[in-house]
Amino acid sequence: MKKNNNPAEDQTIFTGKTGEIKLIVLAPGHFHASLLQKRNMPQVNDSVFVYVATEDVGLKQYLLAIESFNKRDEDPTNWQIIVYTGDDFLNKMISDKRGNVIVLAGNNKEKTGYILSAVDAGLNVLSDKPMAINRKDFLLLEEAYANTEAKNVLLYDMMTERYDLLNIIEKELINDYDFFGELQSGTPEEPAVYMESVHHFYKEVAGTPLIRPAWYYDVEQQGEGIADVTTHLIDLLFWKCFPDQAIDYTTDIGNISSTHWPTEITLAQFTKSTGETSFPNYLQKYIDNSVLKVYANGTLHFNVRNRNVNLKVTWDYEAPEGSGDTFVSVVKGTKAILRTEQNKEQNFIKQLYVQKPEELDEKQFSGNLQKAVEKIQTIYSFVSVSPTSVKGEYLINIPVEQREGHESHFKYVAESFFNFLVNHDMPEWEKANTLAKYYITTQAVKLAEK
Numbered sequence: 001m002k003k004n005n006n007p008a009e010d011q012t013i014f015t016g017k018t019g020e021i022k023l024i025v026l027a028p029g030h031f032h033a034s035l036l037q038k039r040n041m042p043q044v045n046d047s048v049f050v051y052v053a054t055e056d057v058g059l060k061q062y063l064l065a066i067e068s069f070n071k072r073d074e075d076p077t078n079w080q081i082i083v084y085t086g087d088d089f090l091n092k093m094i095s096d097k098r099g100n101v102i103v104l105a106g107n108n109k110e111k112t113g114y115i116l117s118a119v120d121a122g123l124n125v126l127s128d129k130p131m132a133i134n135r136k137d138f139l140l141l142e143e144a145y146a147n148t149e150a151k152n153v154l155l156y157d158m159m160t161e162r163y164d165l166l167n168i169i170e171k172e173l174i175n176d177y178d179f180f181g182e183l184q185s186g187t188p189e190e191p192a193v194y195m196e197s198v199h200h201f202y203k204e205v206a207g208t209p210l211i212r213p214a215w216y217y218d219v220e221q222q223g224e225g226i227a228d229v230t231t232h233l234i235d236l237l238f239w240k241c242f243p244d245q246a247i248d249y250t251t252d253i254g255n256i257s258s259t260h261w262p263t264e265i266t267l268a269q270f271t272k273s274t275g276e277t278s279f280p281n282y283l284q285k286y287i288d289n290s291v292l293k294v295y296a297n298g299t300l301h302f303n304v305r306n307r308n309v310n311l312k313v314t315w316d317y318e319a320p321e322g323s324g325d326t327f328v329s330v331v332k333g334t335k336a337i338l339r340t341e342q343n344k345e346q347n348f349i350k351q352l353y354v355q356k357p358e359e360l361d362e363k364q365f366s367g368n369l370q371k372a373v374e375k376i377q378t379i380y381s382f383v384s385v386s387p388t389s390v391k392g393e394y395l396i397n398i399p400v401e402q403r404e405g406h407e408s409h410f411k412y413v414a415e416s417f418f419n420f421l422v423n424h425d426m427p428e429w430e431k432a433n434t435l436a437k438y439y440i441t442t443q444a445v446k447l448a449e450k
Contacts, residue, residue, distance in 0.1 A: 014418070014421040014422045015422060016043060016418075016422045017043070018042050018043065019042075019043070019044070019045040019046070020043060020045070020100075021041075021043050021044045021045060021100065021101055021418055021421075022045045022047070022048075022049075022098065022099035022100050022101065023036075023037075023044060023045070023048045023049070023099055023101055023103055024048075024049045024050075024051065024093060024098065024099035024101065024102050024103065024123070025048060025049070025050045025051075025062065025102075025103045026050075026051050026052075026089075026090075026093060026102055026103065026104055026114055026118070027051070027052050027053070027058070027089070027104070027106050027107065027110075027114070028050065028052065028058050028059060028061075028062040028103075028105060028106050029056075029057075029058030029105070029106025029107045029213060029215075030058070030105040030106050030128060031061060031062075031065065031105075032105040032128045032158070032410065033058075033062050033103060033104075033105035033106060033128070034061075034062050034065035034066055034069075035407050035410040036103060036126070036410050036411070036413075036414050037066060037069060037077060037079055038069055038077075038407060038408075038410065038411065039075070039077070039411050040075070040077050040078070041411065041414065041415065041418075043418050044414075044418075046078050046079055046080050047080045047082060048066075048079055048080070048081050048082070048099075049082050049084070049093075049096070049098045049099050050062070050081060050082065050083045050084065051083075051084045051089040051090070051092060051093040052083070052084070052085055052089055053085065053086065053087055053089050054085055055085055056213075057211070057213050058106055058107075058213060059083070059085075061211075063081065063083075066079050066081055082098075084096075090114065090117060094117065094118075094121040094123075097121065097122075097123070099123070100123065100124060101123070101124045101125075101126055101417075101421075102114075102118045102123050102124065102125045102126065102127075103126050103127075104125065104126070104127040104128060105127075105128035105158075106128075107213075107215055107221050107222070108130055108133050108221060108222055108223050108228075109133075109215075109220060109221040111127065111130075111131065111137075112131060112132050112133075112137035112140040112141050112144070113140060115127060115131060115140070115141065115144050115155065116140050116141075116143060116144040116147070119144045119147050119148055119151055119153055119155060120144075120147055120151065122151050122152070122153060123153060124153045124154050124155070124156075124421060125144075125153070125154070125155045125156070126156050126158065126413075126414065126417050127155070127156070127157060127158065128158050129157060129158060129159070129228070129231040129232065130223050130227055130228050130231050130438070130441065131157055131231075131434070131438060132227075132438040132441070132442055133219075133222075133223030133224070133227040133228070133441075133442070133445070134223075134227070134442055134445055134446070135442050135443070135445075135446050137438075137442065138438050138439060138442040141434075141435070141438055142435060145431055145434075145435060148431075154417070154420055154421060154426055155431075156413075156417045156420070156426070156430070157231075157235075157434050157437075158410065158413050159231075159232065159235045159239075159413065160232075160406065160409035160410060160412075160413055161232045161235065161236055161409075162235070162236070162239055163404075163408075163409040163412040163413070164350075164403075164406075164409065165380075165398055165402065165403045165404070166340065166350050166351075166352050166398055166403070167236060167240070169352065169376060169380065169383060169396065169398060170240060170331075170338055170340065170352055171239065171240040171243065172372075172375070172376050173336075173338060173354070173372055173376075173396075174240050174241060174331060174333065174338065175240075175243060176372045176375065178335075178368055178371065178372070179335060179336055179368045179369060179371070179372035180333035180334075180335055180336045180338070180372075181333045181334030181335030181336065182333060182334050183241050183307050183331070183332070183333060183334075184307070184332045184333065184334060185306055185307055185308065186307060186308040186309075186332060187308055188255070188301055188308055188310070190308075191301070191308040191309055191310040192307045192308055192309065192331070192332050193237055193241070193307065193308075193309045193310070193329075193330070193331050193332070194309075194310045194311075194312075194328075194329070194330045195233045195236075195237075195310075195311050195312070195327075195328070195329045195330075196311070196312040196313075196314075196327070196328045196329075197229050197233065197312070197313050197314070197325075197326075197327050198313075198314045198315075198316065198325060198326040198327070199229065199313075199314070199315050199316075199325050200315065200316050200317065200318055200319045200324075200325060201216075201217075201263070201265070201269075201273055201294075201296075201315060201316075201317050201318070202269065202272060202273045202317055202318045203318070203319065203324075209272070209273070211273070211274065211275055212273050212274055213274065214270075214274045214276050214279075214280050214283070215280075215282075216274075217265065217270065217274075217283060217292060217294050218282055218283055218286075219286075219294065219295050219296070220282075221282075223445075224260060224295050224296065224298060224445050224448070225260070225295070225296040225297050225298050225313040225314070225315055226258055226260060226298035226299075226300050226311075226313060226441060226444045226445060226448065227441045227442060227444070227445050228313075229313045230300055230311050230313055230440075230441055230444075231437055231438070231441060233311050233313075234311070234436075234437045234440060234441070235433070235437055237304070237309060238304075238433045238436070238437070239433075240331070241307070241331070242304070242305070244427065244429060245429060246428055246429040246432035246433065247304060247305075247429070247432055247433045247436040248432060248436070249432075249435055249436040249439040249440070252304055252305050252436065253302055253303070253304055253436060253439065253440060254302065254303050254306075255301065255302060255303050255308075256300075256301070256302040256440060256443050256444060256447060257300075257301045257302075257447060258298055258299060258300045258301070258444035258445070258447045258448040259298055259299045259448055260295045260297060260298035260299075260445075260448040260449075261295070261297050261298070262286075262293035262294055262295050262296070262297070263293075263294045263296050263297060263315050263316065263317060264291045264292070264293055264294075265291065265292040265293075265294060265317060266290070266291060266292075267279065267290065267292075269317050269318075270292060273317075279292060294315070295448075296313075296314075296315035297313065297314045297315060298312070298313055298444070298448055299311065299312045300312075300313075300440070300441075300444045302440055302444075304436075323344060323348065324348040325342070325348070326342050326343050326348065327340065327341070327342040327350060328340065328341050328342070328343070334357075335357070335360065335365075335368065336354055336355070336356070336357065336365070336368075336369070337354065337355040337356075337357060338352065338353070338354055338355075339352075339353045339354075339355060340352050340353075341353065349400060351395060351396075351398075352395070352396040352398065353388065353393055353394065353395055353396070354369060354385075354393070354394050354396065355390075355392055355393050355394075356392035356393070358392075362392065365392070366394075369385060369394060370385070373385045373396070380398075380402075382398075382399050382402050383396065383397065383398055384396075384397040385397065
């Protein structure tokens with residue numbers, strides 16, 4: 001970012017002082033829009049401006065969440081929300097320019113256009129994923145990033161998974177050459193990296209159904225599964241396996257292929273999830289024999305710098321009783337294999353395992369593992385390692401009480417972004433890798449549709 005010599009005239013100048021970040025929440029439609037405000041942040045002004053077309057479900061949920069933060073007994077916030085509603089909300093937001101950081105979390109159909117409009121208006125953007133859900137959006141996102149330097153603003157993707165303690169520790173292990181070696185090349189059939197994520201449309205939180213907006217079931221508004229959940233998976237791949245390196249999608253990414261298939265939703269299930277008693281008109285083209293088909297599932301293969309990667313994302317309607325979302329990840333190094341699992345065996349809590357490759361000596365492997373864990377313990381003293389019942393396999397013990405939940409990670413994302421605004425030091429790889437990520441996902445959607 002370029003510096004302006006007259007800070008009083010330029011809202012793009014940030015010093016870290018109290019209240020200088022002035023948030024504008026644009027068309028909130030996902031609960032992530034409120035999570036940035038779950039805790040007080042001194043740098044953020046208490047007055048927050050919201051611009052939206054109508055008083056829809058998304059706005060109501062956002063306002064209820066903020067009210068709950070303000071009224072809680074412990075560590076209450078003090079947000080003052082000023083709402084503007086009207087069909088001209090985007091132009092009104094730009095002409096008013098009452099803030100300096102736009103927060104986007106909601107319907108993805110127009111999101112990339114909002115990003116470009118905000119950047120061109122000289123506003124910084126902190127966006128929830130996905131920032132692009134199709135090829136047209138990717139080109140808009142590329143244009144937006146190209147314009148950030150001239151407009152002296154930053155554009156940033158909310159990649160909360162980087163703040164998950166298990167991911168942080170796995171990254172340390174992957175980048176310990178004596179323990180992990182190098183990332184294998186793998187093959188399309190036996191990839192170097194495999195990740196599989198299973199989610200559910202209908203779920204209850206603290207005994208209360210999570211109400212989703214009807215548009216969440218429209219892939220033209222929410223995006224397909226391979227354009228949405230995979231953004232986190234690809235980001236973790238780049239962040240862990242190629243740290244501080246810029247991935248150029250024009251030269252480093254190849255052999256993209258994908259498939260997709262629908263989750264079938266009955267009207268009764270749709271009503272239970274959304275509160276709507278009928279399918280909206282925009283969903284009619286996806287209905288077959290009274291069943292809504294949502295292309296929320298898919299597989300994605302590509303290689304990055306000649307390392308083969310396979311991803312799979314699945315959205316079922318509802319988890320079987322006593323279960324929840326699941327996840328598995330396998331990362332193969334030349335000296336060790338890392339596996340993350342979140343399944344019934346782990347009580348649906350992510351756990352990290354390491355496995356000795358067959359050709360390696362057990363004594364040498366366990367010695368290298370112990371040294372790697374000892375390095376980690378200099379920062380995270382509570383981490384330990386223990387063998388499992390499987391030969392050559394070990395559990396990296398990360399106590400649950402030391403882990404923070406997903407909702408707490410949003411504050412860390414925001415603080416990182418605000419530091420970039422103050423210090424003008426957002427790494428170049430953030431931009432390159434974000435573009436590479438969305439190039440892969442939007443190409444995957446295009447290929448799957450064929």
